Amino acid sequence: xxxxxxxxxxxxxxxxxxxxxxxxxxxxxxxxxxxxxxxxxxxxxxxxxxxxxxxxxxxxxxxxxxxxxxxxxxxxxxxxxxxxxxxxxxxxxxxxxxxxxxxxxxxxxxxxxxxxxxxxxxxxxxxxxxxxxxxxxxxxxxxxxxxxxxxxxxxxxxxxxxxxxxxxxxxxxxxxxxxxxxxxxxxxxxxxxxxxxxxxxxxxxxxxxxxxxxxxxxxxxxxxxxxxxxxxxxxxxxxxxxxxxxxxxxxxxxxxxxxxxxxxxxxxxxxxxxxxxxxxxxxxxxxxxxxxxxxxxxxxxxxxxxxxxxxxxxxxxxxxxxxxxxxxxxxxxxxxxxxxxxxxxxxxxxxxxxxxxxxxxxxxxxxxxxxxxxxxxxxxxxxxxxxxxxxxxxxxxxxxxxxxxxxxxxxxxx
Amino acid sequence: xxxxxxxxxxxxxxxxxxxxxxxxxxxxxxxxxxxxxxxxxxxxxxxxxxxxxxxxxxxxxxxxxxxxxxxxxxxxxxxxxxxxxxxxxxxxxxxxxxxxxxxxxxxxxxxxxxxxxxxxxxxxxxxxxxxxxxxxxxxxxxxxxxxxxxxxxxxxxxxxxxxxxxxxxxxxxxxxxxxxxxxxxxxxxxxxxxxxxxxxxxxxxxxxxxxxxxxxxxxxxxxxxxx
Numbered sequence: 001x002x003x004x005x006x007x008x009x010x011x012x013x014x015x016x017x018x019x020x021x022x023x024x025x026x027x028x029x030x031x032x033x034x035x036x037x038x039x040x041x042x043x044x045x046x047x048x049x050x051x052x053x054x055x056x057x058x059x060x061x062x063x064x065x066x067x068x069x070x071x072x073x074x075x076x077x078x079x080x081x082x083x084x085x086x087x088x089x090x091x092x093x094x095x096x097x098x099x100x101x102x103x104x105x106x107x108x109x110x111x112x113x114x115x116x117x118x119x120x121x122x123x124x125x126x127x128x129x130x131x132x133x134x135x136x137x138x139x140x141x142x143x144x145x146x147x148x149x150x151x152x153x154x155x156x157x158x159x160x161x162x163x164x165x166x167x168x169x170x171x172x173x174x175x176x177x178x179x180x181x182x183x184x185x186x187x188x189x190x191x192x193x194x195x196x197x198x199x200x201x202x203x204x205x206x207x208x209x210x211x212x213x214x215x216x217x218x219x220x221x222x223x224x225x226x227x228x229x230x231x232x233x234x235x236x237x238x239x240x241x242x243x244x245x246x247x248x249x250x251x252x253x254x255x256x257x258x259x260x261x262x263x264x265x266x267x268x269x270x271x272x273x274x275x276x277x278x279x280x281x282x283x284x285x286x287x288x289x290x291x292x293x294x295x296x297x298x299x300x301x302x303x304x305x306x307x308x309x310x311x312x313x314x315x316x317x318x319x320x321x322x323x324x325x326x327x328x329x330x331x332x333x334x335x336x337x338x339x340x341x342x343x344x345x346x347x348x349x350x351x352x353x354x355x356x357x358x359x360x361x362x363x364x365x366x367x368x369x370x371x372x373x374x375x376x377x378x379x380x381x382x383x384x385x386x387x388x389x390x391x392x393x394x395x396x397x398x399x400x401x402x403x404x405x406x407x408x409x410x411x412x413x414x
Numbered sequence: 415x416x417x418x419x420x421x422x423x424x425x426x427x428x429x430x431x432x433x434x435x436x437x438x439x440x441x442x443x444x445x446x447x448x449x450x451x452x453x454x455x456x457x458x459x460x461x462x463x464x465x466x467x468x469x470x471x472x473x474x475x476x477x478x479x480x481x482x483x484x485x486x487x488x489x490x491x492x493x494x495x496x497x498x499x500x501x502x503x504x505x506x507x508x509x510x511x512x513x514x515x516x517x518x519x520x521x522x523x524x525x526x527x528x529x530x531x532x533x534x535x536x537x538x539x540x541x542x543x544x545x546x547x548x549x550x551x552x553x554x555x556x557x558x559x560x561x562x563x564x565x566x567x568x569x570x571x572x573x574x575x576x577x578x579x580x581x582x583x584x585x586x587x588x589x590x591x592x593x594x595x596x597x598x599x600x601x602x603x604x605x606x607x608x609x610x611x612x613x614x615x616x617x618x619x620x621x622x623x624x625x626x627x628x629x630x631x632x633x634x635x636x637x638x639x640x641x
Contacts, residue, residue: 005534016516319512322473324501324529324577326494403493407473411512 010337017309024305025345028390031298032346032383035291036353036375042287044360044373046280051198051371053273057099057138061243062228062267063250069262073255081254081263085215085222088132090249091229096242098232101132102224104211117207118183119171126167128184128207130214138228139197146178146193153192153210160213162193164204184209187217231270239270295390299342302394306338310398310405317402318410327403334402338395339388346387419482420449420580420612421470426479428465428635439465440476441635447581447614452607454623455616457632464585466632467616471504471583472496484580501529505574507603509586511566513558519569520545520554526577544572548602564595571602581612588622600625 014021065081088102106128107113114125129135136148141162148162161182168177168191180191189209197203214220227246231239243266244258251258310317317330357373364370375383428440439462447453457463468474469481472488473496481488483503491499505526506512513522524541532540545551548568558566567587574582584603588596600622607613615626623629631638 005528008534012516315512316514319514320525320529321497322471322500322506322512323526323573324497326497326529328494329497329529408468411473411508 006333006336009333010340013309013333013337014341020305020309021341024302025341025348027301028295028298028342028345028387029349029352031291031295032349032387033353033356034294035288035383036350036379037356038287038291039284039379040353040357040360040373040375042280042284043375044357044370045283047373048371049276049280053269053276056269057140057230058269058273059232059234059239060138060228060230060269061239061246062226062269063243063246064226064265064267065254066262066265068256068260070257070260072257072260075255079256081256083224083227083250083254085212085224087250087253088224088227090253091227091246094242094246094249096231096234096238097246098230099134099137100227100229101135101138102211103135103226103228104130104214104218104220104223105225106130106214106218106220115185116183117167117171118186119180122171124170126205126207128161128209128214130209130211130218130220132211135208135228136195138230139203141195141197141203143193143195145175146191148193148195149208149210154212157212157216158210159187159189159217160192160210161189162195162208163191164206165194165196166201166204167207168194185218234270236271236274239268243268295386299390299394302338302342302391303397306334306395306398307401310334310402313402314405314410317405318407321405321407322411330405331399331403334399335392335395338398339391342387342391342394343384346383346390350383418449419446420451420484421445421447421614422480422482424480424482426466426469426476426481428462428469428474428476430465439635440469443479443632443635443637445630445637447612449580450607450610450612452604452613452625452627453615454626454629455614455632456618456620456623456629458618461632462635463616463632467583467585467614470581470614471506472500497529501526501577503580505577505579505582507567507570507574507582507584507587509589511558511563511570511590513566513569513573515558518555518557519550519561522558522569523572523576525573530577540576541572544576545569547575548572562595563591564598567591567595567599568602571599571606575606575611579611581614582606584613584615586617587615588617588619596622 065083068075068077068079068081071077083102088100091097092100105113106115113127113129115128117124117126131149132154133149133151136143141148144165146162149160152158153160161184165175168175171182172180175194177191177194181188182191183189184207211224215222231242234242247264247266248258250264256263320330354375357375360373423443423445426440426443427438430437430439443466455463455466465474469476472491475490483499488499514525517525520538520541523544524537527537527540542551542554545554548571550565550568550572553561553565558569561569582603587603588599591599603613603615604625615622617623
């Protein structure tokens with residue numbers, strides 16, 4: 001079917017009407033271009049958001065202590081709820097809690113925990129987080145040298161710290177710092193680990209110290225400000241149930257109403273993640289539908305123009321039939337013409353679309369909302385398949401019309 | 415000496431539906447054309463000669479009767495079969511030439527071989543031989559728009575010959591030509607006839623028909639006389 005002769009026929013037909021072939025091709029190229037660009041942008045949005053999620057484990061739940069808004073067992077409202085080490089131990093025993101870490105805020109709040117760090121004459125301030133060993137998994141930090149904090153560090157209140165690579169760079173000018181000493185607010189610590197993180201750069205400008213050491217060093221008694229845990233591969237519903245269990249346990253221990261919305265604040269990353277996934281799936285479907293509509297417009301355009309071409313070529317088709325062209329020869333030539341035109345045009349659109357996305361990825365700054373716009377291979381292959389099919393669809397009606405041309409009518413002298 | 419018939423029509427009837435009317439275009443047409451004959455079909459417009467030509471050329475079907483072409487019954491053919499038969503049996507020469515305007519003379523001549531699946535090289539080489547035969551070898555790379563009417567008709571005749579058909583069907587081959595050119599074209603057709611090919615010329619011009627060995631006259635869809 002795809003003989004060199006046929007190609008010659010197809011190409012010379014297209015070349016006979018270069019402007020028309022070009023305009024037809026533009027319609028299809030535009031359709032594919034839009035489809036690719038829209039899908040790529042959607043992907044960029046999703047990537048950006050997923051990246052901001054990849055900072056922390058997506059299946060994690062954070063529970064902060066708040067202030068009571070309901071009286072409970074004779075206790076007044078506006079009572080501040082702060083968890084403690086025993087509470088941490090209790091939650092640890094709850095079935096379904098996978099990895100658990102508590103965090104103690106040296107300055108009492110989540111933000112503004114920068115402490116003075118000194119190495120020799122170099123002094124700066126960095127955020128210091130006081131955590132349990134499992135924090136590694138919640139933060140999805142990646143150790144590049146040494147180790148993270150361990151249970152022994154916590155049990156023995158060791159003065160050890162795991163630091164982000166930029167911190168080491170800043171303090172020593174290099175990252176070969178395992179075993180080096182540094183002072184946090186005048187207290188000497190030993191560096192035992194160096195980590196990196198997939199999240200934004202801010203996550204690297206951190207120091208981690210055992211929560212027990214921090215409680216001792218910064219006057220924390222046994223306070224735990226946040227409990228953070230992962231839930232394994234539980235779904236949204238199971239996770240909500242687990243959160244209720246943990247809240248109930250804490251409510252009992254800290255004596256507040258389990259249904260008091262103010263007593264604790266819960267950040268359920270899994271729920272948020274699921275919501276975002278849903279939103280992006282909807283956006284993607286929307287984009288697909290829009291892209292498909294653009295493509296359909298392109299296909300109708302091709303079909304239309306091919307139809308006109310067939311009408312114009314009625315006489316030619318009549319002559320060819322008189323000379324022995326079978327209907328199939330005529331049909332396949334026109335289909336090949338149509339598929340070829342759409343394939344070439346679509347490919348140009350595809351390349352242009354991917355080109356634009358690459359340019360955008362290069363020009364636009366990476367942000368939490370947008371990063372690495374791209375179309376993956378499956379989309380590319382899918383688009384190619386769509387092109388082939390649409391070419392055939394676009395050519396179908398004109399080809400059938402051509403096959404039905406009666407040589408008697410076509411050859412009649414006007 | 416009567417030669418074996420290459421073409422035989424037995425009681426051909428053809429109707430056209432025009433609105434609610436059923437037009438009886440051909441009425442019991444019987445005819446026989448022998449192998450190697452030069453026959454003219456004559457008739458006024460509306461006599462059914464174009465319809466008869468279309469049936470002979472397997473461009474159109476018929477409603478009743480039998481059409482035997484080279485001992486093959488041509489009836490109720492699929493379009494694909496009809497195309498094959500046309501390609502193998504029949505060479506067409508039209509009044510308005512019907513060359514493809516965007517193809518050169520040699521490409522036009524080669525076209526029937528394309529549908530026989532002959533390779534491009536062989537096709538064009540053969541086409542050149544036929545162009546030489548009609549005296550247009552020098553015009554091989556010209557397009558029809560650059561040629562005179564007589565030259566175009568020669569190209570068309572070369573195209574009709576290239577498939578080695580049993581019969582050449584010429585529909586008013588000189589209708590668009592001046593009398594001198596007409597004479598040359600008729601000379602060429604006579605020459606082809608002399609080489610042993612059956613030639614059927616449809617015409618309304620008496621002097622053209624006069625060059626045939628035999629004239630089949632049609633009137634109101636009936637064969638009036640065969641002389």
